[in-house]
Amino acid sequence: MIKQFKLKRNFYKQPTLNVAKNLLGKYLVHKSGNKILSGKIVETEAYVGPKDLASHASRGRTPRTELMFGEAGHTYIYLIYGMYYCFNIVTENKDYPAAVLIRALEPAEGFIEKNKKLINGPGKLCREMKIDKNLNGADLTGNKIWIEDRGEGVSNSKIIANKRIGIDYAGKYKDKLWRFYIKNNKFISKK
DNA sequence: CAAGAGATCATCT
DNA sequence: GATGATCTCTTGA
Numbered sequence: 001m002i003k004q005f006k007l008k009r010n011f012y013k014q015p016t017l018n019v020a021k022n023l024l025g026k027y028l029v030h031k032s033g034n035k036i037l038s039g040k041i042v043e044t045e046a047y048v049g050p051k052d053l054a055s056h057a058s059r060g061r062t063p064r065t066e067l068m069f070g071e072a073g074h075t076y077i078y079l080i081y082g083m084y085y086c087f088n089i090v091t092e093n094k095d096y097p098a099a100v101l102i103r104a105l106e107p108a109e110g111f112i113e114k115n116k117k118l119i120n121g122p123g124k125l126c127r128e129m130k131i132d133k134n135l136n137g138a139d140l141t142g143n144k145i146w147i148e149d150r151g152e153g154v155s156n157s158k159i160i161a162n163k164r165i166g167i168d169y170a171g172k173y174k175d176k177l178w179r180f181y182i183k184n185n186k187f188i189s190k191k
Numbered sequence: 192c193a194a195g196a197g198a199t200c201a202t203c204t
Numbered sequence: 205g206a207t208g209a210t211c212t213c214t215t216g217a
Contacts, residue, residue: 080209
């Protein structure tokens with residue numbers, strides 16, 4: 001039996017940049033039907049507060065972004081470019097919009113060998129993990145989808161901070177070093 | 192190898 | 205009516 005425990009609500013209430021860093025090395029687990037799909041988180045991005053022009057929430061509360069203003073520890077999933085889903089985790093306090101985008105996973109359980117190669121981008125992640133709109137707003141302290149600590153901490157010296165991807169429209173916020181990934185991990189989406 | 196375009200639709204103006 | 209927190213395929217050097 002692997003030593004493991006599900007992260008609790010308090011974990012997600014930390015400052016978003018800390019959550020983004022602390023998620024590295026944790027395991028995302030999705031119970032799809034009676035199958036378990038899981039992978040180790042190796043890359044994240046933070047979207048923080050109402051002024052972050054890269055964040056959907058910078059345009060104010062709308063039906064879609066309402067979740068980002070909600071309680072920490074829930075999912076925020078949306079369709080991008082008409083074809084791919086992105087999986088986010090809501091952080092911090094109610095009424096303060098913030099979330100962490102999970103960009104890449106190292107496959108663990110539930111993948112047949114040929115699928116085991118690449119989960120190195122948010123769109124592919126959702127495709128391979130079978131995450132879609134049905135899980136939008138799900139509670140990560142529930143038993144459908146959650147995150148586990150398996151005792152594989154990542155030391156600070158192995159965490160790289162870099163610019164976020166695909167947000168050239170975000171003005172001065174596009175250069176924030178709010179993307180985090182594990183050094184030398186081969187599942188990272190981009191250098 | 193790098194660069195560019197197309198796919199495709201929910202959401203917001 | 206425009207656009208995007210992406211990915212894959214095609215082109216051309």
